[in-house]
Amino acid sequence: MRKKLVAGNWKMHGSLAENAALLDAIKPALQGIEAAVCVPFPYLAQTQAALAGSSIAWGAQNLSEQAKGAFTGEVSAAMLIEFGCRYVIVGHSERRSLYGESDELVAKKYMAAQTAGLTPILCVGELLAEREAGVTEAVVARQLDAVIAAAGVASLARAVVAYEPVWAIGTGKTATPEQAQAVHAFIRSKIASLDAKVAEGLLIQYGGSVKASNAAELFVQPDIDGGLIGGASLVAGEFVAICQAAAK
Numbered sequence: 001m002r003k004k005l006v007a008g009n010w011k012m013h014g015s016l017a018e019n020a021a022l023l024d025a026i027k028p029a030l031q032g033i034e035a036a037v038c039v040p041f042p043y044l045a046q047t048q049a050a051l052a053g054s055s056i057a058w059g060a061q062n063l064s065e066q067a068k069g070a071f072t073g074e075v076s077a078a079m080l081i082e083f084g085c086r087y088v089i090v091g092h093s094e095r096r097s098l099y100g101e102s103d104e105l106v107a108k109k110y111m112a113a114q115t116a117g118l119t120p121i122l123c124v125g126e127l128l129a130e131r132e133a134g135v136t137e138a139v140v141a142r143q144l145d146a147v148i149a150a151a152g153v154a155s156l157a158r159a160v161v162a163y164e165p166v167w168a169i170g171t172g173k174t175a176t177p178e179q180a181q182a183v184h185a186f187i188r189s190k191i192a193s194l195d196a197k198v199a200e201g202l203l204i205q206y207g208g209s210v211k212a213s214n215a216a217e218l219f220v221q222p223d224i225d226g227g228l229i230g231g232a233s234l235v236a237g238e239f240v241a242i243c244q245a246a247a248k
């Protein structure tokens, strides 16, 4: 049985005061439950101090594909390691669509993360128009193939994949458990065709308007191994309930 992992994606939200309240609330409530929060860069030190010694890991939402050098405004994997990060989100749809990150760039970031010892949470997912055009699987396959071509299928043993249909992110429109399960099963079988063992052990999270009220029905699906949670990860009670649903 695979364990499940819920990770919060705070996006560009928070303040020192808000974070302190949120971290203080989730830490005792999630004692013994493995979970993670991916926070904005400036809040990594605060998050590290607040969560050290707890069962909650932390990480970032982006990183540079470069290791070091004259790359103004960028943050390297080694810097994230210095702040105790375990995870980093790569290829979130907002990075792909708003900041023009290509499949190839995402693959480079994924490799930079793994080289430094971070676990990338690789986001894949289709736009609404792509789903309506019936190319969901082709899009997800293309996004995965870029990473597999660059880093090899074995690298997925040190990664988490998050399936996030773009039309479900922040819209309140969740994929039905059946819609999500179908794509998760497709991802697992695609990887199994290359390496059955890696596929069996791979954590595939679902993301897109997960809430306390719909988490259980998603997590009960055989190929849904937890979630990547945006909006609801900013509300302590919601996030704790989602993590508890995954731990059942």
Ligand code: PGA
Pocket: 009, 164, 168, 169, 170, 171, 172, 207, 208, 209, 210, 228, 229, 230, 231, 232
């Ligand atoms: P949401 O975001 O839960 O607010 O839909 C999920 C994500 O973008 O990771």
